[in-house]
Amino acid sequence: MSRRIVIGVVAGAVTVAVAVLATLGYGGRGARDASPAAPPPKTAAVTRTTLVDAVHLTGKVGYGTAEPFAGRLTGTLTKVAAPGTLLRRGDVAxxxxxxxxxVLLGEIPSYRELAVGVKGPDVKQFKENLRALGYRGFTVDSVFDGSTAVAVKQWQKKLGLAETGFVELGRVTYLAAPVRVAEQKxxxxxxxxxxTPxxxxxxxxxxxxVELDDKKAALxxxxxxxxxxxAGGKTIDGTMAAAETVQDGGQTKTVLTVSVADQSALGGNDGDSVDVVVVRAEKKDVLTVPxxxxxxxxxxxxxxxxxxxxxxxxxxxxxxxxxGRVEVSAPGLGEGTQVGVAGQ
Known part of the structure; x- marks a missing residue:
């Protein structure tokens, strides 16, 4: 009696395949050798290979989910960065x-005016940005002192601002990392x-x-x-970087973001479709038959x-x-052995 080990296959498909084979006279207990006068059998060789059980998903190339960029100032907009513009430390949004x-970089949002006498981690974050932009003459600590005010005046002069020595609320916006402008709202x-964004x-x-329905969300x-x-390019390594469950028209779906380290290899244009291959199982150097x-x-x-x-x-x-193949093992069964097949 053979021991059955089945990985990554729908049992019903195998049952149907076996039933078809039995109908064609290929098996079952008590099968006998065919008559020498029978037509030449259809055969295939036992091969040694790597089996990969993979799921193919359709994804789209882009820059990920867009987030709002809101300010704190009131007035008339006289210039707005164009879509595609990169905003880095010191850039004007x-x-x-x-x-x-x-734009400055940091995790603490701007929530108050910074002036001489103010202390706190937000002060240190601002001073770290001033230092990174090349300003000197102050200590990077949590105290906004006179030397800090001098550096702020130098920064304001370069920006064309009034040289007040303090930073009003809304003049800077902190981001965790540089960003790309997606849309002008x-x-x-x-x-x-x-x-207001x-x-x-x-x-x-x-x-x-990649958008996944409920059946594939577990991937x-x-x-x-x-x-x-x-399409037409080489295979690129990627990593599932984020997964978010969203509601779309009353249906739940999972939006999967795949990061790609080799940006140049991704090529193409925004919105291009690509094949995303998720390997669920892999067996190397095994004997297989159709x-x-x-x-x-x-x-x-x-x-x-x-x-x-x-x-x-x-x-x-x-x-x-x-x-379309299955891993098999049996005493005496080796690479190159010819086995009967149906429909080949």
């Missing part, structure tokens, strides 16, 4: 009443208001977005390695082996099913 709103001439922004690296596991295959070579043998499986002008049924232990 837009201008209100012809005065710049400046407001245009020049419109009124800026606190909390002027722009939407994304990350600066392109990624691949979304952050950190999983995948392969990205652009699935249609399997026969029903008792409560297990077997294959019909052709050698030396004869044929015999050999019970086999099956393993992984993938790519």
């Amino acid at each position: 837009y201008r209100v009443d012809d005065q710049p709103v400046v 407001q245009r020049v001439g419109e009124q800026a208001a606190p909390g 002027v722009l939407t922004v994304t990350g600066t690296d392109r990624s691949v977005t 979304a596991k952050v950190g999983t390695k995948v392969q990205v295959q652009p 699935i249609v070579a399997l026969l029903a043998v008792g409560d297990g499986y077997g294959v019909e082996v052709f050698s030396g002008g004869g044929r015999r049924i050999v019970p086999v232990t099956v393993g992984m099913f993938a790519q």
Whole structure:
């Protein structure tokens, strides 16, 4: 009696395949050698290979989900960064009443005016940015002192601002990392208001977005390695970087973001479709036969082996099913052995 080991295959498909094979006279308990006068059998060789059980998903190239970029100042917008613009430390996102709103980097949002005598981690964060922009003459600590005010005046002069020595609320906006402008939500001439998004922004690296329905949502596991295959391009390594559950028209779906380290290899244009391959299982250096070579043998499986002008049924232990083939093992079964197949 053969021991059955099935990985990554729908049992119903195997049952149908075995039933078809039995109908064609390929097996079952008590199968006998065919008559020498029978038509030449259809055979295939046992091969040693790597089986890969993979799921293919369709993704789209882009810069990920856009997030709102809102300010704190009130006034008339006189300049707004164009879509595609990169905003890094020290760059101007837009201008209100012809005065710049400046991007700085940090995790603490701007929530108060910074002036001489103010202390706290937000002061240190601002001073770290001043130092990174090349200003000197002050200590990077949590105290806004006179030397800090001097550096601020130098910074304000370069920006064309009044040299007050303090930083009013709304003059700077902190981001965790540089961003790319996705869309202008407001245009020049419109009124800026606190909390109203002027722009939407994304990350600066392109990624691949995949939408998964409920049946495939379990595939979304952050950190999983995948392969990205652009049309006509080479295969690129990717990683599941984020997964978000969203509601769309009353239906729940999972939006998966795949990061790609080799940005140049991604190529193409925004919105291009790519194939995302998720490997669920892999077996290396195993003996395999076409699935249609399997026969029903008792409560297990077997294959019909052709050698030396004869044929015999050999019970086999099956393993992984993938790519139209199945892993098999049996005493005496080796690479190159010819086995009977149906429909080949």
